[in-house]
Amino acid sequence: MSQLIGVDVGGTALKLGRFSSDGELLAELTCPTPQPAMPGGVVTAIVDAVADLDPEGLARRVGIGLPGPMDAEARVARVCINLPGWQQVPLAEWLEPQLQRRVTLANDGNCALMGEAWRGGAVGYDDVLLLTLGTGVGGGVLLNGQLFSGHGGAVAEPGLISVDPEGPPCNSGNRGSLEQHCSIAGLRRLMDRDPQTLDQLARAGHPEALAAWRDYGRWLGVGLSSLIYVLTPQLVLIGGGLSAASDHFLPGALAEVEQRVQAESRRGLIIRRAQLGNGAGRLGAARLALERLRD
Structure with missing residues (x-):
């Protein structure tokens, strides 16, 4: 069964989960967001955290929720107003070669909603x-x-x-x-x-x-x-x-x-x-990876 990774990027913490394709949580990890939360530091932290969460590379698709709007292709973080230096950041392009996995981006609120709609209060x-x-x-x-x-x-x-x-x-x-x-x-x-x-x-x-x-x-x-x-x-x-x-x-x-x-x-x-509390964002990010990044 294919697996998914969901990442919720917050101002103080990165919350990650590895999920089955039906949304069951298989492993989880929380680590501090680098301060200041500049794009380069966040990229490094995500790469390290994904390696710790999934050292065997079982999950081939990664969804990432960020506090701001993405471009229509869900590849570029247009702006994250509460994170410094986040304007037109091609985050998916930066991460994919380092993670060796496909990546999609989404607004963190949309991720939380998708998580609640999948296995939470909005079902x-x-x-x-x-x-x-x-x-x-x-x-x-x-x-x-x-x-x-x-x-x-x-x-x-x-x-x-x-x-x-x-x-x-x-x-x-x-x-x-x-x-x-x-x-x-x-x-x-x-x-x-x-x-x-x-x-x-x-x-x-x-x-x-x-x-x-x-x-x-x-x-x-x-x-x-x-x-x-x-x-x-x-x-x-x-x-x-x-x-x-x-x-x-x-x-x-x-x-x-x-x-x-x-x-x-x-x-x-x-x-x-x-x-779902603070777990909704990472679950919804994984759900969007499942929907968007078809094998």
Whole structure:
């Protein structure tokens, strides 16, 4: 049975998995992302990690998820706004001769969505919006059962929509983007604690922490409302590292959506936490390698 490798490139960690062709996890590896996360250093780290994960070369296809848009052929990382030096990087071309394996690239939010659609919380749904909340805010869109990539492959970047025109500047050039309010940095603007500490404080009933999570949920609900009006999905999944604290902020987000979105546009809508956690991206990257890189 053929095997696949999925790689999720994040700002702090590279998460890799080796999978069977039906999505069963056979081996996994997590290693730090080189700092600064320049393309050359990341390439070296991926090559070394794949060699450790699959020393016998059993997996011939590799999917790589990155925080930004790819070209239409899924060979070039056009830009990764939260990683330094990532503009028009021909990553697949660089990696293939070193890995001796075929490579395809994808937006990390799209990878997470494909993972959830393959073996997670989106199984059985055709119209899905996924948001990943972490260092940045990414996401993906499934329409009529197909991954929506838009003109030239640059969709989707739901974290870059505006929710506050006078808000903090974003690396994308926007101001007050959803990412600026619902990333880890956005959460820290509400209360300067790391997410794990803020989660623990809220579970202990700390009023300031509870208020910070409520405000966070309100901003998330504002952004979701605009996205729901455009996409009218069956299902919204909330993933990424911050989703571990969803008990604190999802009620506020749901209340905001109910207030802002007319009933017909949210009829039957389900909004819930994603199932696969931080493993969704690497699984979805492997799935895209399976679909795109036919033997």
